[in-house]
Amino acid sequence: MALLKVDDLKIHFPIHGGILNRKIDEVKAVDGVSFEVREGETYGLVGESGSGKTTTGKAVMGLNNITDGDIYFEDSHLNAKKGKKVDVRNDIQMIFQDPYSSLNPRKRVIDIVAEPIRNYEKLSKDEEKKRVQELLERVGISSDSIMKYPHEFSGGQRQRIGVARAIALNPKLIIADEPVSALDVSVQAQVLNFLQDIQKEMDLTLFFIAHDLGVIKHMCDRIGIMYQGRLVEEGLTEEIFNNPQHIYTKRLVAAIPDVDPRNREKHREFRAQIKEEYQQSFYDYFNEEGLAFNLKQITDTHKVALPERG
Numbered sequence: 001m002a003l004l005k006v007d008d009l010k011i012h013f014p015i016h017g018g019i020l021n022r023k024i025d026e027v028k029a030v031d032g033v034s035f036e037v038r039e040g041e042t043y044g045l046v047g048e049s050g051s052g053k054t055t056t057g058k059a060v061m062g063l064n065n066i067t068d069g070d071i072y073f074e075d076s077h078l079n080a081k082k083g084k085k086v087d088v089r090n091d092i093q094m095i096f097q098d099p100y101s102s103l104n105p106r107k108r109v110i111d112i113v114a115e116p117i118r119n120y121e122k123l124s125k126d127e128e129k130k131r132v133q134e135l136l137e138r139v140g141i142s143s144d145s146i147m148k149y150p151h152e153f154s155g156g157q158r159q160r161i162g163v164a165r166a167i168a169l170n171p172k173l174i175i176a177d178e179p180v181s182a183l184d185v186s187v188q189a190q191v192l193n194f195l196q197d198i199q200k201e202m203d204l205t206l207f208f209i210a211h212d213l214g215v216i217k218h219m220c221d222r223i224g225i226m227y228q229g230r231l232v233e234e235g236l237t238e239e240i241f242n243n244p245q246h247i248y249t250k251r252l253v254a255a256i257p258d259v260d261p262r263n264r265e266k267h268r269e270f271r272a273q274i275k276e277e278y279q280q281s282f283y284d285y286f287n288e289e290g291l292a293f294n295l296k297q298i299t300d301t302h303k304v305a306l307p308e309r310g
């Protein structure tokens with residue numbers, strides 16, 4: 001069953017300029033994206049920087065103005081223009097990329113983790129302390145640490161504190177936006193495995209945003225590939241990795257270094273094949289747009305050779 005459904009989402013940011021600071025153009029950060037995240041799964045959005053992943057995640061959290069399209073969570077229409085505003089903030093939580101800046105450095109751990117609880121529940125000081133201690137234990141941080149400040153923890157531990165805060169209200173969906181990309185490679189796997197454990201324990205659904213295909217492969221059941229604000233391919237992670245269809249996905253997959261020396265030759269061949277296909281699609285594009293002729297004219301005028309056709 002779909003827990004989250006994003007339907008033809010468009011988010012365009014205006015660009016202002018000139019002396020009157022009028023709108024002169026717009027960035028189509030997300031331009032007609034549809035997908036669903038099913039209950040219990042980990043769904044990944046992958047794509048290079050600037051492809052619109054974070055903008056999509058923020059829209060689900062209600063942090064971006066939506067230009068067009070709809071977002072549904074369970075039976076609620078999150079961006080309905082009419083009717084009562086639906087509050088799903090305790091059901092959907094977000095974990096951010098940078099545990100160094102997402103935790104307020106001037107607050108103690110108890111205040112950081114208790115913040116969402118304070119907004120929703122009226123607990124006594126003792127009850128609150130007990131809840132925070134339980135949450136910390138759950139994410140593998142000693143419950144004696146409640147009076148410490150974020151700088152007293154390592155990057156991996158801070159991300160765990162961020163998770164403790166995110167799970168404080170027993171959410172159904174967690175949006176994890178590049179949750180390990182700011183961490184040392186040595187602790188990335190630990191944090192990812194820990195996220196998977198928490199997901200199992202709490203029956204969570206994960207919406208995972210990352211540019212690192214290794215991370216995506218490790219975490220996700222299904223993935224959507226974003227390219228320039230659009231979803232160019234979607235499917236089961238294994239199928240996409242074994243048999244990418246879109247040329248952009250093929251290039252992404254071909255760019256993953258294969259560490260197993262036995263596969264080196266196969267991988268080299270695959271990369272060569274993709275390069276050829278990419279060149280072909282480049283020519284097809286020029287032909288389609290009727291630009292091949294212009295290209296020939298330019299090369300003739302400047303007496304330069306056309307690159308070898310793939």
Ligand SMILES: Nc1ncnc2c1ncn2[C@@H]1O[C@H](COP(=O)(O)OP(=O)(O)OP(=O)(O)O)[C@@H](O)[C@H]1O
Binds near residue numbers: 013028050052054
């Ligand atoms: N508030 C904003 N105003 C104007 N443009 C924006 C705004 N937020 C994002 N953009 C633009 O929208 C596009 C998509 O950005 P987004 O951050 O969603 O990409 P991303 O795939 O998450 O990349 P990254 O991994 O680098 O965050 C980019 O071109 C970005 O510059």
